[in-house]
Amino acid sequence: MKYYVTTSIPYASGNPHIGNVIDWLYADTIARYKKQQGFEVAYSAGSDEHGSKIYEKAQEAGIPPEQFIETVVPLIVAGHKLINSEYTHFARTNSKQHIAAAQKLWKQMGDDIYKSKYVGWYCVGCEEFKTETEVKENNGVCPLHNKPYERLEEENYFFKLSSYNQRLLQLIESGDFEVLPEFRKTEILNVIKTGLTDISVSRPKKKLPWGIPVPGDNTQVMYVWLEALMNYITVLDYPDGADFKKFWPTDLQIVGKDNLRFHAAIYPAMLMSAGLPVLKRLFVHGHLTVNGQKMSKTIGNVVTAKEVVDKYGADAFRYYFLRHVSSYEDGDFSWPTFEAAYNNELANELGNAVQRTAAMIQRYLGGQIGQLSGAEHDTGAVEQALAECRFDRALDSIWDKVRGLNQYIDEEKPWELAKKENEKEHLQEVLATQVSDLLQIAHLLTPFLPDTAAKIAAVFEAGTVKPIEGTLFPKDEVAKSTPAK
RNA sequence: CGCGGGGUGGAGCAGCGGCAGCUCGCGUGGCUCAUAACCACGAGGUCAGAGGUUCGAGUCCUCUCCCCGCAACCA
Numbered sequence: 352m353k354y355y356v357t358t359s360i361p362y363a364s365g366n367p368h369i370g371n372v373i374d375w376l377y378a379d380t381i382a383r384y385k386k387q388q389g390f391e392v393a394y395s396a397g398s399d400e401h402g403s404k405i406y407e408k409a410q411e412a413g414i415p416p417e418q419f420i421e422t423v424v425p426l427i428v429a430g431h432k433l434i435n436s437e438y439t440h441f442a443r444t445n446s447k448q449h450i451a452a453a454q455k456l457w458k459q460m461g462d463d464i465y466k467s468k469y470v471g472w473y474c475v476g477c478e479e480f481k482t483e484t485e486v487k488e489n490n491g492v493c494p495l496h497n498k499p500y501e502r503l504e505e506e507n508y509f510f511k512l513s514s515y516n517q518r519l520l521q522l523i524e525s526g527d528f529e530v531l532p533e534f535r536k537t538e539i540l541n542v543i544k545t546g547l548t549d550i551s552v553s554r555p556k557k558k559l560p561w562g563i564p565v566p567g568d569n570t571q572v573m574y575v576w577l578e579a580l581m582n583y584i585t586v587l588d589y590p591d592g593a594d595f596k597k598f599w600p601t602d603l604q605i606v607g608k609d610n611l612r613f614h615a616a617i618y619p620a621m622l623m624s625a626g627l628p629v630l631k632r633l634f635v636h637g638h639l640t641v642n643g644q645k646m647s648k649t650i651g652n653v654v655t656a657k658e659v660v661d662k663y664g665a666d667a668f669r670y671y672f673l674r675h676v677s678s679y680e681d682g683d684f685s686w687p688t689f690e691a692a693y694n695n696e697l698a699n700e701l702g703n704a705v706q707r708t709a710a711m712i713q714r715y716l717g718g719q720i721g722q723l724s725g726a727e728h729d730t731g732a733v734e735q736a737l738a739e740c741r742f743d744r745a746l747d748s749i750w751d752k753v754r755g756l757n758q759y760i761d762e763e764k765p766w767e768l769a770k771k772e773n774e775k776e777h778l779q780e781v782l783a784t785q786v787s788d789l790l791q792i793a794h795l796l797t798p799f800l801p802d803t804a805a806k807i808a809a810v811f812e813a814g815t816v817k818p819i820e821g822t823l824f825p826k827d828e829v830a831k832s833t834p835a836k
Numbered sequence: 837c838g839c840g841g842g843g844u845g846g847a848g849c850a851g852c853g854g855c856a857g858c859u860c861g862c863g864u865g866g867c868u869c870a871u872a873a874c875c876a877c878g879a880g881g882u883c884a885g886a887g888g889u890u891c892g893a894g895u896c897c898u899c900u901c902c903c904c905g906c907a908a909c910c911a
Contacts, residue, residue: 538840576911707870761875
């Protein structure tokens with residue numbers, strides 16, 4: 352039983368965006384879940400290291416692009432560490448392995464790639480082609496350079512995407528390639544139905560020196576996104592590597608909604624063209640807003656994963672973004688909402704349930720838990736939610752259990768049982784049920800909040816209560832260190 | 837008529853044909869094992885608007901208004 356989950360790789364031009372981090376969070380949660388279920392799991396992350404933006408940034412910094420990307424990759428790696436994202440494979444598109452494999456794939460696509468001329472509006476000042484709309488909006492004159500756009504021809508390689516229309520429709524409609532959520536499937540089907548056109552997949556090397564050379568034509572380099580999409584394959588050491596043979600095809604690809612077209616249309620077409628099995632499933636998540644606004648440097652509302660993790664820890668970060676950011680739609684972050692979730696749910700409901708249970712066992716039973724009830728737990732709701740990538744719902748239903756436990760404690764009133772000599776046995780049963788519930792909760796929580804789950808399990812696992820040093824989700828500390836905003 | 841999402845108590849959301857529900861916040865009460873935590877009860881909604889289908893509509897259909905996102909080879 353193998354499971355391969357892949358995440359879109361961020362462009363290595365600077366610090367990773369919190370949107371990238373959310374990608375990893377979903378992937379990591381699924382990876383841990385599948386591992387828990389006994390699957391052998393591969394989880395790939397990486398960095399996209401070619402293209403004009405990186406080339407320009409490197410020039411600005413006065414260093415060669417090879418060197419520039421080495422300054423960015425550690426930031427991406429650090430981003431994973433920050434939130435406890437444990438990828439098994441890391442794709443670097445400037446690695447020898449990737450370059451060689453990408454060229455192999457290009458050749459594998461055979462006649463689907465052909466040379467043709469691209470004709471468009473070009474601004475000599477900007478040194479780039481402009482879209483029809485942009486040209487129209489500016490009345491045919493580039494506002495930056497105050498020069499009219501020129502009609503220009505350029506030789507490019509093209510990918511015969513148009514010939515995959517029918518096969519893509521069939522693949523997606525049949526569910527052989529599943530697109531989640533349903534409305535994204537509708538969306539991409541509409542796009543495909545209006546007709547996909549062939550797309551340019553290379554650029555003249557003169558204009559874009561930083562890329563992978565087209566095999567057999569060193570005047571052209573591959574378009575960045577084309578070879579970037581190949582990372583999911585090349586990272587497994589395509590075509591002969593053991594990992595490729597074991598893990599391909601991808602079971603679940605995770606992308607943001609901005610990437611829908613690339614990953615739901617172009618990418619599967621490329622795979623078909625190269626004669627490879629198509630990925631099985633694509634999960635498209637939404638974007639994040641801050642205080643209801645799009646995150647933007649201009650507005651100045653950019654929130655980084657680091658700020659949040661530094662203050663509250665990786666598990667609190669994971670908790671908020673998995674539960675309170677909608678898995679399907681766009682989600683919002685704000686400090687007050689985050690802090691409310693932290694205090695009410697993590698500290699008061701979960702943390703306190705652990706604490707009161709541990710304290711009562713120490714006080715009433717001398718720390719000895721005794722016989723656990725072998726009560727059956729219903730985990731169907733969590734499994735169902737995860738099967739649909741509804742991380743938010745999955746945590747909702749785990750929290751139903753947390754609340755249920757607190758209610759149970761209040762109904763049974765162990766502190767009263769403790770006063771009655773003839774209720775000793777009943778008391779032990781009640782407390783054992785609490786422990787069994789908490790162990791169950793910890794088990795369910797493992798993929799979502801790995802550290803927290805391990806801490807809870809450690810308190811009760813041994814049969815004797817081993818209190819946590821400090822507190823799960825300390826409230827006071829946080830209140831002190833974060834004055835009201 | 838480019839494509840998609842959304843408009844439900846103060847806030848955030850669920851419900852998608854059968855008594856309007858959840859969390860937060862607010863009010864009242866209970867409890868004392870616990871991280872000033874926990875539990876119960878309550879107030880608060882003409883489900884964006886109009887029309888239609890139906891025994892019955894947030895829920896289906898039509899139209900309108902208002903938000904948001906995506907796309908238009910330029911990853």
